[in-house]
Amino acid sequence: MTISILLGATVILLCILAEKFSGQFGMPALILFMFVGILFGSDGIIKIPFSNYTLAEEICSIALLFIMFYGGFNTKWKAAKNSAGKALLLSTVGVLITAGITAVLCMFLLKFSLLESLLIGAVLSSTDAASVFAILRKQKLNLKDGTASLLELESASNDPFAYLLTVVIVSLLKAEKSVNIPLQVFMQLSVGVVAAIIFAWIAVYLLLKTKIIAEGLDTIFLIAIMLMCYAFTELCGGNIYLSVYLLGLIIGNSKIKNKNIIIPFLDGVTSLAQILIFFLLGLLTFPHKMISVIPIAIAIALFVTVIARPIAVFLLLRPFKSSIQQCLLISWSGLRGAASSVFAIFVLVSGVTLHYDLFHIVFLVSLFSVAIQGTFLPLVAQKLAMIDKDSDVRKTFNDYQEESAITLMRMFIPKGHSWVNKQIKDVNLPAGSLAIMIKRNHNTIITKGDTKILAGDIIILNVPAYEPKEDEALEEIHIDKSHNWRNKPIANLNLPQDMLIALIIRGDENLIPDGNTVIQENDVVVTYH
Known part of the structure; x- marks a missing residue:
């Protein structure tokens, strides 16, 4: 037990160091988390024998729920709503187009069967919110035309639809005669939405209208609500990722108190979840098995990046008068990552028999995507002249403190005022305030207790x-x-x-x-x- 705790703590510390060094190399930290996992894995230096896909799927699914919830919670709807229509198209129809075009490649060039081709297309059809969020924030990518908000909303909301496609195709591969695909789709979407609305209403009502939640326990309460929403949705056959994402979006954009405390806590938990997912993905890999699938993974990665994703983006955004530069940048920003690998593990655990190594192919595609697209995303944005020097990408997130606390007050002292010819220490300033300066005839006087107030002075007060x-x-x-x-x-x-x-x-x-x-x-x- 002690050895396990020591190993766990060592892994977390190594990943924290990886986060620090990643900025110096201009490389997303998530890649380094994967390499830490490979280092500890069966083919690595530590050689931990781990191939339990069932346990990994359970852990990664819960970790992904935290990422999805925080993705919704920290999305500022006020900044994103103008791009919501485009983002919704990309996260639904765009996912379908990307999956379909990728399936065509796998069928005709790689000679996979129809359903196996559709499966790999579905698994790789969504973009990775954790990677997109991390790059936008860490690189401070202030983008033109609301592109940052569009990318944030799309990357955070397309995982549920990719998961839905994956579930449907897994059902077809398992040849479940009793499965009703239209009903399954309806249940996934309707239960997911309804569950999110119900639990969000309960959470907001209890936080705003009652005093049931003790001070300081808001974060624990929200985690409990998220887990309840997840469990209820799964029991009722709904889309767990859709419900948890919408739950976070609704609660995060309500007027609950203590967001300045809740968001840093959730940010820390989400960072730990990202470390856990990417470390486990690295731990599950066997580098000696990856050699044979590298050509397939490179072909799929190139096809998704250069053909499938751009076709989907241009087809859906050009009718809305999106510029070519914006479409190209959004195409390049379609990073594959944690969600795709988690869905691949889900497929393996479901018992589907495949004729190719799905996990290692998806792992390599995600690795190539985050390494190449993620690393060069700032440069691509610059070359496409999509950097907006007058905007601040932080304002597209809910943890940006938009509320302005006005702490300075100007007070004019006219003739006849009771403070005229008195010293600062002798007047009754507003409770909790401090006179910090006096503006007098274009001069600025830093006040002290014995500073005399004259008629015509402007006193600047620092007030609570x-x-x-x-x-x-x-x-x-x-x-x-x-x-x-x-x-x-x-x-x-x-x-x-x-x-x-x-x-x-x-x-x-x-x-x-x-x-x-x-x-x-x-x-x-x-x-x-």
Whole structure:
């Protein structure tokens, strides 16, 4: 037992070091997690004899659930909703097109049977959310035309559909005469959606409307809800990945409290889940078995990357006037990864007999994809002129603190004010506040206790930040050239009754607005509602 714990701790530490070194080499850390697993595996240096696909499938499936839940929870719907239609097409029809074209290759060039070709196409049809998220954030890829949000939403939402295709084709391969494919598809989708809505409503209601959840236990409660949603969905024959992803998306975009605590916790758990999946994938591999399938894996990887994925992207996005540059970048960003390998393990555990080494082929395709596409994604984005220097990719995630805490207050001292000719230490400042400077005739005076206040002074106070209630919010709105507030005075805006423009950030200036203030392009408008 002690040796097992020591080995486990060693693996985690090595993967953490891999994360650190990956940035120096410009290589996604997930690849290094795989190599750590290979190092510990039967053909590696440590030589741990591990080939239990059933145990690996159970562990990886639970780990993937955490990744899916966090992918939904940390997706900012407000930033992603404009791209939601395109993302939904890519995560459903796009998955189907990619799977179908890949199956054609396997049938005619690799001489696989029809169902075996469809199976490998289904398993490899989704993009890897963990890899896409990690690269966008770590490389700080600020992309034009809402491309980052589109990629995040698509990569996080296409795994359920790929899983659905895999389940259906496995049923056909097993020749289950009693299986009703249309009913199976309907149950997978409907149960998954309904379960997500029910458990999300329960979670949000308990967190917002009751005090049943003790302070500090929000994260544990959400994990319990996620596991309950997963178990209920599986028992009812639904799509577990769809339900868990939607659950995270709904809860993450509700106004629950303590997101600043919940998200870092979930981020840490998800990082551990990624380490676990990629390490186990590496541990399961036998490098001596991979040699014979390398040509097949390279052919499939090239075909998916250069032909299948681009065809799906261009067919679905060009009608929406997406630029060629955006389509090319999205095509290149279709990384295969953890989900594909987990689905491959699921196929093996299901008892399907195949005439090719599915696991090692999928493993190598994922390895090539993350290594080559992932490493060169920033360069491709730069060469396609898709980098947006004025945007911030962090704002497409829910852990970006969009709420603006206004902690500085300006106070004008007119003639006759009771503070005139008094020292700072002798006046009654607002509770918890601090006078940090005085603006006097274009001069700035750093205040001390004996600083005298004169008529006409502007005192800058540092005041305690107001913590909004769950039904209140301070939010930033970025005014671009297409925004309907641009070049309009505030008095002419048709604002909701419960909304107030509290602050305008213009360059390095913070403006307290009135009705005559004209909102300009590139302003950041802070609203209270």
